[in-house]
Amino acid sequence: MKSCKEMSAVWSISERRVREFCEEGKIPGAVKLGRQWQIPDGAERPADSRIVTGRYVKSGGANGRKPLPVGISDYIRAQSEYYYVDKTLLIRDFLDRKALVSLFTRPRRFGKTLNMDMLRVFFEISDEDTGRYFADKAIWQCGEEYRCHQGKYPVIFLTFKDVKYDSWQATFAKISGLLQEEFGRHSELGNSDRLAKYEKEYFEKVLNGEADEVELSSSLQKLSKMLTVHYNKAPIIIIDEYDTPIQEGYSKEFYDEIVGFMRNFFSGAFKDNSNLSYGFLTGILRIAQESIFSGLNNLAVSSVMDEEYDGYFGFTKQEVGEMLSYYGASDKADELRNWYDGYFFGSKEIYNPWSVINYLSKGCLPQAYWVNTGKNEVLEDVLDAATDDISEKLYSLLRGEPVIARIDQNVVYRSLADDPANIYSLLLVAGYLKTVKKVLQGDGAWLCEVAIPNRETAAVYKSEILSHLMQIGAMRRATANKIAESLYARDTKKLQDGIEEYMKNSISFYDAGAEGFYHGLVLGLIALMDNQYRIRSNRESGDGRYDICMIPRDNKYPAILMELKWNKELNEENLDALSAEALNQINVKGYDAEIRTEGIADNIKFGIAFSGKKVKIRTE
Structure with missing residues (x-):
């Protein structure tokens, strides 16, 4: 009988993958003795059923065209099975800037999760040659100075997009489950001969779902250290939709609990962490640094107001034109623009990607697709406190008239109801408004002329904002x-x-x-x-x-x-x-x-x- 480590050398794959084969019951005769698997000496390597490029490529839609990626946030599947809009130059721009921790704030359904999974696949160490997923993409043509980073880092990846619960107890249970799964994705650490006994015991405690709130609040810090020791390379940490549970905490009245946990959780991961190569976060709101990222001076924020990375979330005019041509719908350009264009991120004109994809997949049927993708419940709390002046301006917006508003990107959830004027900042970052003109003020805020971007957003505006008022x-x-x-x-x-x-x-x-x-x-x-x-x-x-x-x-x-x-x-x-x-x-x-x-x-x-x-x- 051989151990997972011994069989990994025989089969030339990672110890983690061998353990996964054992847990999936794919190795006849494999038995688990205590915490270790024992494998028969002559066992054959099972076939690897994980997705590889082209393996599950569909025949496509009408006329052999690739189907549209409705709701697909898995990069490997999106780029191999579906029509994929190449956003890989985001990697180039990041490597040129080399910010230690980057936060991207964009509205929901603007491609944040897909882009973060793209970063994971590009940077993560893997048994496979994951470079094949980028060989025909724009990043690969940028030269060896960028390609040399491919597949060279351990990666910690968490997405909080589905952490939407009514209580702190349920929210913590979900976060605990997500961490358990992520620790399981790095199961090679359980048998690493480079880790101390206490580190392996902590690893197993999280893996078995036995860690308490205090122990889990430092889980990113400890996991990053273990990965650094095991691989002799500091990991990349990616947190997608970091503010979703915080928003739920605000609207469901467990804000203090979630903020208290997240402050320690993120501080251990991103503040003075020597076991970090790079960090990426996405969300809708920036949330003031003193609220969550206390003392994190190395945070580079890219918001809808900034020109850095302005074309990587959502579709540009050129990208939409290419999609329309591919699907034989170029004659629908005006209708598509009226319904789903009109956003301005930095200096670029941006289309709502979720709506464009759904519009084309539904045979060019113009509808408000974005309204059904979620509800920003914080709006209800803010609108409850709306003054007569704010209500009048909201009516003006609905009539297609721009209004002047001060946009503060450092809005904290707790402060929204305290100052109803913050509603414009929230509406802008959440995708309900666009900036027509903007002037930077001395205090870092923007004085903007804002308006409703397009017909779809007007419909969303009526259903979610006007209906409340x-x-x-x-x-x-x-x-x-x-x-x-x-x-x-x-x-x-x-x-x-x-x-x-x-x-x-x-x-x-x-x-x-x-x-x-x-x-x-x-x-x-x-x-x-x-x-x-x-x-x-x-x-x-x-x-x-x-x-x-x-x-x-x-x-x-x-x-x-x-x-x-x-x-x-x-x-x-x-x-x-x-x-x-x-x-x-x-x-x-x-x-x-x-x-x-x-x-x-x-x-x-x-x-x-x-x-x-x-x-x-x-x-x-």
Whole structure:
């Protein structure tokens, strides 16, 4: 009988792989005695079923084209089985800069996990020649000074993208499981003759799921030391979506526990760790250094505002053009741009990669694909504290108007609700806004002109932000439909009933009571109809400025003009008179001049009066 170490020499593979064969039951006669496997002397090496380039290449879609990588974050599979957009020059740019620890902050579903797995495959020591996965990629053409790093480092890789639980106990259990799996990926350490007995005992404790919170908080530091000793080479540590459990902790009220753990966890890995070659982290928010990365002065941050690495997350215009040509859909370029383009990372124009891939895979069907990929629950806490000024600006954004905002990249989760103005910083880094113009301020913040990037994001904006502000969730869907149907049918009673029903279900929103407030309320309700109408507000027409005008996108619908009035504590008779005054103002001022200029003959005019939670509507 031979040990795993002895058989690894016979078969010319790693000891770790031999142990995996034993655990998978692929070596007849292998038995485990205590913690060690014993293998029959004449055992044959099992076939290695792991994925290699081209082994599982599919026949492709129509006309023999490769399928699109919907939801694929495994680099080896993505580049061999699917259409792959080459982002390997990220490796070149990193090696040129050689930052010890790099943090990349980008919105969800912009390719962070796939890029981190690409880095893992490129740098990690392996039994296989993993250089084959890069031989036809851009990085391989950059020369030996870059190729010499390929396959030369042990790598610790963790992704926290699925650590989404309601309690600290469940979150810790998941993190413990992820560490257990990662320690298992380095099973060669369990039999290493270079490690001390106490190190092997700690390794086995984590591997068996027996380590407690304190012990696991130093697990990255200890694992990196063991890998350095075993391989005589300091490892690379990659943490993907590091802030997902922190975000959950904030919204589910175990923020102190998760931050306390993560501060020690990351400090041991990245602060003054001599057993570290390089570190990579990804996330949505930067999170101020004093909160998590205390004293980590070697952290190089690449955010949506920075030009470094600006083309490596998301698709560039050129990359999208090549994809459209490959799939025979170049005629869809304008539609694709309107729906999924518009982001600016650094100085580059970027398309949402998740949505582009789904759009093409669905036969070029334009939909809001990104909205279904997750929910940023922190927005709810921030929106609860939104001021009237912020609410007004959010309505302006939804109407397609840019607003001026101060963007602070050092936002900490705990501070979001303390200063509601931080909502713009969160919306920008989370992918809900783009920067139209930006000016760096003396304190490191940016003064920006921000806007909604594209049609898809506008749909996401309505469903996740506007719906929260307007309490659409509390209003039955039938009520929303009633408002839309009543506008089409010119049914003032149905429209009045719908608005009153909404107001009754949203009583907490009616403390302020002023015309500007009701103006925003109506804009919020009709904004849900912007697929049928171009919605305009407070624009000059005729001899004055109308309140709201809805220009139909299709001539089968009528144009709609609304004039709003408000006063305190009106009885029914006076409220009715105020609605008549509003309707008369539309005619006297000639507010329909803009509609006539658009060549639209059919229009509906509404005079709407509010007082408290009461509403009266007149039309002609």
